[in-house]
Amino acid sequence: MDIHPPHAxxxxxxxxxxxxxxxxxxxxxxxxxxxxxxxxxRALVREARENIRREIADNQKELDGELRGMPTQQQHLDGxxxxxxxxxxxxHSAIGSLEINVSNxxxxxxxxxxxxxTGALAHMDYGEVQKYASAYAAQDLYAMIQRxxxxxxxxxxxxxxxxxxxxxxxxDIEVFRRQLLELRGEVYILEQLGKSVSEGYRKALx
Numbered sequence: 001m002d003i004h005p006p007h008a009x010x011x012x013x014x015x016x017x018x019x020x021x022x023x024x025x026x027x028x029x030x031x032x033x034x035x036x037x038x039x040x041x042r043a044l045v046r047e048a049r050e051n052i053r054r055e056i057a058d059n060q061k062e063l064d065g066e067l068r069g070m071p072t073q074q075q076h077l078d079g080x081x082x083x084x085x086x087x088x089x090x091x092h093s094a095i096g097s098l099e100i101n102v103s104n105x106x107x108x109x110x111x112x113x114x115x116x117x118t119g120a121l122a123h124m125d126y127g128e129v130q131k132y133a134s135a136y137a138a139q140d141l142y143a144m145i146q147r148x149x150x151x152x153x154x155x156x157x158x159x160x161x162x163x164x165x166x167x168x169x170x171x172d173i174e175v176f177r178r179q180l181l182e183l184r185g186e187v188y189i190l191e192q193l194g195k196s197v198s199e200g201y202r203k204a205l206x
Contacts, residue, residue, distance in 0.1 A: 048120035051111035052132055053205060059107045059139065060201040063194055066105040070191045076100055077184050084177035087166065098160060102149045102183070103190055107139050135200040142190065142197050149186050152179055 076099045086093035112132065115121050121129050156179040159172045168176070 042123075044118060044120045045123045048111070048115035048118065049124070049128075052115060055108055055111040056132070056135060056201050056204050060198055060205075062105050062107060063142075063198055063201070066103045067191065067194050067198065070103065070187060070194075073101055073103070073187055074184065077180055077187065081177065081180045081184070083165070084173055084180060087168070087173045088170070088177065092166060098165060100153055100157060100180075100183070102153055102187060103146050103194070105142070105146065105194075107143055109136055109139065112136050131204045131206075135197070135204040138193070138197045138200050142193050145186065145190050145193065149183065149190065152183055152186065155179060156183065 079095060080098045080100055083093045083095040083098060086095070156176055159176045159179075160168065
């Protein structure tokens with residue numbers, strides 16, 4: 001910034017007057033810059049908050065839909081387990097088809113990550129950030145268990161995909177049965193966690 005006195009200085013009075021004028025100008029410029037930054041920060045926070053809340057609301061809708069379908073997932077697992085038990089007991093089963101599926105909720109966190117990268121979180125109220133952070137941390141745990149269950153389902157189905165499941169060896173049926181028992185427990189855990197995550201979403205949106 002180049003600063004030039006408005007006219008030649010002939011006395012201490014002129015010097016002090018011009019110094020005061022220059023100082024006032026600098027203070028006004030800094031004040032305007034501060035106001036501009038303040039407006040920018042408030043706009044950044046407002047946009048981040050709107051995006052996060054919209055993302056959380058969408059995630060809650062997606063998750064609640066998955067929770068409503070979990071009893072059906074348990075029924076399919078129970079049917080597959082009945083098949084395995086019957087095959088282990090007598091080598092045959094009246095169940096002709098198997099269906100195994102688990103939660104496939106798509107829970108997003110792009111708005112949360114963007115708010116972090118842009119620095120918007122640093123300008124938010126600490127309590128508000130904590131609510132959002134808790135909701136997304138629980139969401140990450142849910143997604144981790146969900147991915148693990150995908151691997152378990154793929155492994156279980158691979159045993160039965162080689163052909164007629166009633167022709168599978170007793171050893172394969174036993175492995176299949178153990179995996180089904182693990183999946184039943186995982187679905188229960190995921191259901192309870194999902195309810196907790198949904199409640200965390202609700203609190204974050206209050």
